[in-house]
Amino acid sequence: MNIGLHTGAYRLYSLERYQQVLATNLANLTTPGYRPETFVVEGKALEADMGANAPQALLPMHTLTRITEGPSPMRATGSPYDFALEDGSFFAVQDGGGKTLYTRDGEFHINADGFLVNKFGYKVLGDGGPxxxxxxxxxxxxSRDGAITVNDELVGKLRVTDFKNPDALLVQGGGFFSDASGQAGAFPVEYPSVVQGSLAGSQVQPMQEMVGLIDAARSYELIQKLIEEGDQRAQQAIRTFSE
Incomplete structure (x- = not known):
């Protein structure tokens, strides 16, 4: 078994995934309320994949976590239909197929049918539905607790949701997440912190993500070169011993 090729392939796969995470974070640089993912690499013993008789080596295994702490930058818009959440909670919306999605983007408006919707036309959910x-x-x-009043009359309350295990949320693109399996453990926020007339900014640090992309690209090229050199040495050894 060629250990160099095996571990090199794992490293290349991890770097590809790392680049995808960085690219996704950068793509959401201007998405209101976006919290970036972080990429953590840990070593796993080769025998976990190959059995107890495998040569001793560590394989790079990655895990993804989502930043859920720390305040998001706030931007005042003056629009009564823009909302920001000061904590790590989420708004709930309903897409065209009736699926519940979660987002921190509170840029809403009233559609022609009188429903509060987001920029994609998804209906914003309250405690009793759209x-x-x-x-x-x-x-x-x-109000700060999400209660909506029109002419001082209560007409509904924003459904503000948090999760026991936010890393289990499934990324849906466009700053949306889903929890169809329930593994994220959704629960209503009893005392939300809604700010009307403002939008939460993205927490992506562009320079940090760009440096990560450059480092990942350089590492990818280096590992590719090492794999090619290792393969060439193996082929030379085969030719030498076969003569």
Whole structure:
């Protein structure tokens, strides 16, 4: 068994995944409320894959975690339909197929049918389902606990959700997440911190992500070269001993 080729292949796979994570973070640089993923690499004994008689070596195994701590930068917009969450919780929306998705992007508006929706047209969910708002022209206000009032009359409350295991959320793209299996452990936030007229900024640090991409690309090239050199040495050894 060629240990160099085996461990090199694992390293290349981990670097490819790392580059994907960095690219996704950068793509969401301007997504309101976006919290980036972090990439952690740990060594796993080769025998875990190859059995107890495998040569002693460590394989690089990666895990992904999502940043859930720390405040997001706030940007005041002045729009009564823009909302930010000061903690790590999520808004709940319903896509066109009726699927519940979670997002920290609180850039909403009222559609032609009178529902509060996001930029994709997904209906924003309240405690009792999609939030239907009385016609424009009324005084629209949202308190810090998510209660929505129109002309001082309560018409609904934003469903603000948090998760016991946010790393189990499935990324859906566009800053959305799903928890169809329930593994993330969704629960309603009893005392949410909703800020009306503002949007939470992305927590992505562009320079940090760019440096990571450069380092990953250089490491990828180096490992490719080492694998090629190892393969050439193996072929030379085969030719030498076969003569």
């Amino acid at each position: 939030l239907e708002i009385p016609p424009d022209g009324a005084v629209f206000s949202v």
